[in-house]
Amino acid sequence: MKIVFIGTYPPRECGIGVFTNDLFKSMVGQTAPSEGSLSSEAEDPVEGFVVAMSDHDLSYHYPEEVKFTIRQEHQLDYLKAVKFINLSGADICVLQHEFGIFGGQSGMYILPLLHRLQIPLIVTLHTVLKNPSYNEKAVMKQICKMAYKIVVMSNKAIDFLIEVYDIEHSKIVLIEHGVPEIVYNQEQCKKFFKLQNKKFLLTFGIISRNKGIETVIKALPKVIEKHPDVVYMILGKTHPNVLHNSGEEYRNFLQLLVKTLKLEEHVIFLNEFIDQKELFKYLSASDIYITPYHNEAQITSGTLSYAVGVGSAVLSTPYWHATELLAEGRGRLFDFNDSEGLSRILMELLDDPEALKSLRKKACDYGKTITWSKSGEKYLSLASATLSANPEVNSRLETLIDPLLLPAFSLDHIIRLTDDTGIIQHAKYGIPNLKEGYCLDDNARALLMVLMAYRESKDKSALNLAPIYLSYIHYMQNEDGTFRNFLSFSRQFLDEVGSEDSFGRAIWALGYLLGNPPNDAYFQTGKLVFFNAVPNFEKLQSIRAIANTILGISYYLKANPNDDAMIEKLKMLSEKLVAHFERNSTKDWKWFETKMTYDNGILPLSLLHAAEILNNEEVTKVAMESMDFLTGITLKEGYLSVIGNESWYKKGEKPSMYAQQPVDAMAMILMFQQAFQLTKDQTYLTKLFTCFMWFLGENDLRMSLFDFDTKGCCDGFDSYGINRNQGAESSLAYLISYLIVLQAFETYEEKDLKL
Template sequence: MKLAYIATYPPRECGIGTFTNNLLKSMLNGNANPNEENEAFVVALNDNELEYKYPEEVKATIRQNYQEDYLKAVKYINLSGADICILQHEFGIFGGQSGIYILPLLHRLEIPLVVTLHTILKAPSYNEKAILKGICKMAHKVVVMSNKAIEFLITIYDVPKEKIALIEHGVPDIHFNSEKSKKEFKLKNKKVLLTFGFVGRNKGIETVIKALPEVIKKHPEVIYIVLGKTHPNVLRHSGEEYRTFLLRLVKNLQLENHVTFLNEFIDERVLFKYLYACDIYITPYLNEAQITSGTLSYAIGVGAAVLSTPYWHAAELLADGRGRLFNFNDSDELAKTLTELLDNPKELKSLKNKAGEYGKKITWPKTGEKYVALAERLVKEEHPVIIKKETEPDLLILPPFSLVHINRLTDDTGIIQHAKFGIPNLKEGYCLDDNGRALLMVLMAYRQMKDMRALELSPIYLSYIHYMQNADGTFRNFLSFSRNFLDEVGSEDSFGRTIWALGYLLGNAPNDAYYQTGRLLFFNAALNFEKLTSIRGIANTMIGISYYLKSNPSDDSMTERLRNLAYVLMKHYNENQSDGWNWFESLLAYDNGILPLALLHSTEILHDDKIKQTAIDSMNFLTEHTLKDDYLSVIGNEKWYKKEGERSVFAQQPIDAMAMVLMYHQAFLVTKEKEYLNKLYTSFLWFLGENDLRMSLYDFETKGCCDGFESYGVNRNQGAESSLAYLISHLTVLQAYEELHSSDLKTT
């Protein structure tokens, strides 16, 4: 039997990775049929652009926030000859909102699926519940490690009882002598208290530290060892704030000789020596919401005397005298219980004996045998073949998302607006339009993919916008490479594009500093909203206001400004609309999709049926003239398309294709009609060669996008506008793909 695992995996420092490694080894050794040898491989999940030197059993990797990697992985699994797939599920290890990126992979899987759930929430968000239900629906068997987990799956997630299997957390079959272990760690005459695992605020370590002064009055030989690194996610967002707090607490309570922190992720054999060396193991978690604890299982497995707060797994595992419970955050009760047990060696030994007897039942060899038996049953069963309709873009044909060319165009002032082929053209300097677009793109990239380079670039573009704002809230547009202003006030188009980026920032700020800067710029500029006369300047501004209002819906004044601007667009539409011409002007010019897009955004806020209908009618008109023969042919900028005239085919530009991608995306969000996703994807393929010239504008070598095409062929210059249009479109495809699966979850 060939086994495929999807999980984190060593050397990544992660409890689920350790679990998977132990599970794989135990299943390879746990075949009930001695004449049949199991084989296995792992698809490993990487986090935050980190790469690892994996062992040979890892055959493929998935970067957490790259959707295309999930599709490559399932393709590999389906072609690998694997008989069954075993997925380890924890919300935090998969990409997308609440880990939604795993769903398309599972949807395409062609072999039986076993899912082990490491976290089951009692009060999930809408998305968390929908995603877990979706995973359980596609699984042939769902493995949990406690009876409380079974209860939750049945009552909260509507999983049929017969689909659930209880297999307790395995414990490595490693044994050491307690006295020898103490001697090795120079703890021979100490009473050792131990807590191990990743360190974070929810672990409640301060509860134990606060209990110690009372304990050491009677037992000065007590030492408390906190063994484990700060959790990587905590470290990323808060640094060593919690560990520093604990160290200060130790110092304030004068416990320096009684508390030791070992900031390491240690080898399992060393860990077990510490477990055998400890007299009492403590899990002082701060709330009940822990459905599985591997650290607790390990402690029971070695026969340790365990004290714990009554979180779900502890209440179950420590029942029948296998351990003692104390209340959450109750240092006084813990101090009394510790003193009582240290005073009473017989009671301590009784706890250890009962834990040890139970621990013999949950060693990894026994757990592995149960998983093997489960897998063999599923492989032998016949499973109906489900024909899956493909109504979504194929992310595997997308080039990998890359900021290489944007890095090339960006210096410490901003993004250079033009390029000669793939080289920045410094003679042309900078412009506000492109720095606004660049800010929008990197914010989207960070939100979508947690791309750290995108986050690093964002203050450069935000700083440029700040530098170019005038005292009256308007903006200059052009800046020479020598940092000289080239105009007094920029175009209304550049103004609107900047407001779009700032509005998006206010709804998706990665931190408060950027939010406050964006807010200042946005409201300084707001005085000029009603002065706009260019319909594209108005449209871009409306999109920015809409993003702002999505996170600030109670701003009635800004809502009225949006309504007034929408009515200006409606007025233009009504004045120019006639039979067969449902448009805002007497010609189709440039950046056309922005106009219906702005109305589609505003209808989400204003809920005005007339605005919505105008958006749909104008979008359909634009579609009729640009999206036919199964590819996008945008209006050429050479002569445009005048009413009752001939449309221009050449001088097609990437911003027009981007506008179509964004327009169809917003149409999907407003109407929930999936046909718009097909149109979105078709529009995106314009960049990759599905266009009038059948030439790719995306340059796979430079990672930039060409500036458009003329009658003679592709304009090979790769300026900021074109490359940003491509990247924004690429990110929109990824976002739409994620939203499609969210939409599918809601309908099911």
């Protein structure tokens, strides 16, 4: 068995790194019995290597077992790492997860790496939050979804995973934090540190304000009055993030408090990150170990486990891990920020050596059950069982969607964005941003969506919105048939003539209305606006405006196939697109321009519609070639990765991964639907489903853009993570795509198609 471990690693000064190192040493070099075998000959020798997380672009002199490093905020490093892992011969991956050690919002950069793993994944969770943020919860759920097994170190963590994150109990395994088997004599250690005549109190760990060390310092004056031989040591360096943002502000505060209380002879600050053997000498020398954290939200504490492991008498505030680990007399608890309560317990124990001795013995006895040799055995058994189960790692790339498992179709967010003028174009998170007003683009998309929804399910709430969007389009039309685009919230025109793209989107929606009229009144209004715009068709220069206009004409002609004048306009616009393709296309670049930008799928989509009506071989050829070229770029990894608008995709360069937009995913979905309509090739429906899953997390960041609370869709994602604003464009793109998926499933059922 060959194991790859991902986490921080020494010499980086990090508790997770110490854990990863201990876990590595407890597993690698051992033998893992084959599942179900009774023969020692069947034991599997364990090999392994480490992929180490480095912070702030720092370089470390890692030991030889570290074969690859990832710079925390460099996402390309994660993608290079997974390629290395997949080619390394590793059988299984063990990930140490803590939000702060991975890059991106809430550490989401680790998700693309995990998604591309071709071996089973076991995840150890060092933090499980009871009240996670939206991003923290989304990241955690994605990690747990991709993991075969999830290891936690407390029962409280199991409860949270089930209740907060909806994780199946069967995926979760409890393996307590391991403790090194380092044993020192207390008297010898005290003598070594010249503390043999002292009552030695200790707090160890990375220093930050949430550690609550001031609670102990404030408790000391009363204790020292009775026990003047008490010495309290604060052992550890300031947390690097705290140091980066606030310097030594907290340590200075503590030192000033010590001086104010005249405790200089009794409190020692040792500003070091010491090695494990040295730490255990201090722990063994201590009479009492104290963890005075400020609140309950700590699911795992390695320092607490170490203290119990060496048999310290431990006093702690009742945070989650302490409440569980110190139960049954293995330690004592005092309330958060309760210096008086801590004083009482300290004096009680220092006055009663037998009680102190009993506390130490119970901790020591329990510590023998959680040594790293025992924890390592449990991890090895879990890894062996995982490999024997032969989990389907490729299931991460499933593309067929069960419509019953999709979020319910909901217009809640669209209704929230809509008033009696039209749909507000932008939102701050899930709340309409009235400052940005309205635009023609989004009201056209909104009209298209509600007409599709009514056609699909005869949803009256959708139909009730249609006249709002249609009246906006009508209001924005100029006398010459062009359209204004932007309108302020106070209904002031913000432009004289809108973009050609907005013109094309309006024609698309109007054409769909004429082809699928819900009633005559809407049809007549739509017809009036549509034909007022017709004289402008031949003036269009923007290829996306041409494409959108082709879509509107095509929907109109499907219901009015004998309109020869409109057929001629369709031919004219199609020829313009084909001419763009022929000018820019080369052997290895089958596209309409020398770069791919936004809404790319609209271009092949429009020609696929035109081909259905015109039955023109050249139009069909260009439509198929451009679609195949786009597909090869955006679906090459088995999931949709649309061209990001951060820097687009210039011929001869690499596609931009950021910022990806929902409208691009929608265009791909519509394109594959029409490709199936034209060819009856069912593989296009499979690609359609794959593209829809982009919205629900099958994307480069492995994050869902659909907000299950607001029923809106986030505005895409960038290198830092999800753009949580939920504007009209994005939410409409999601809903239009959803409706196409429903239509696709109806096709599956009608034709009894199989993947």
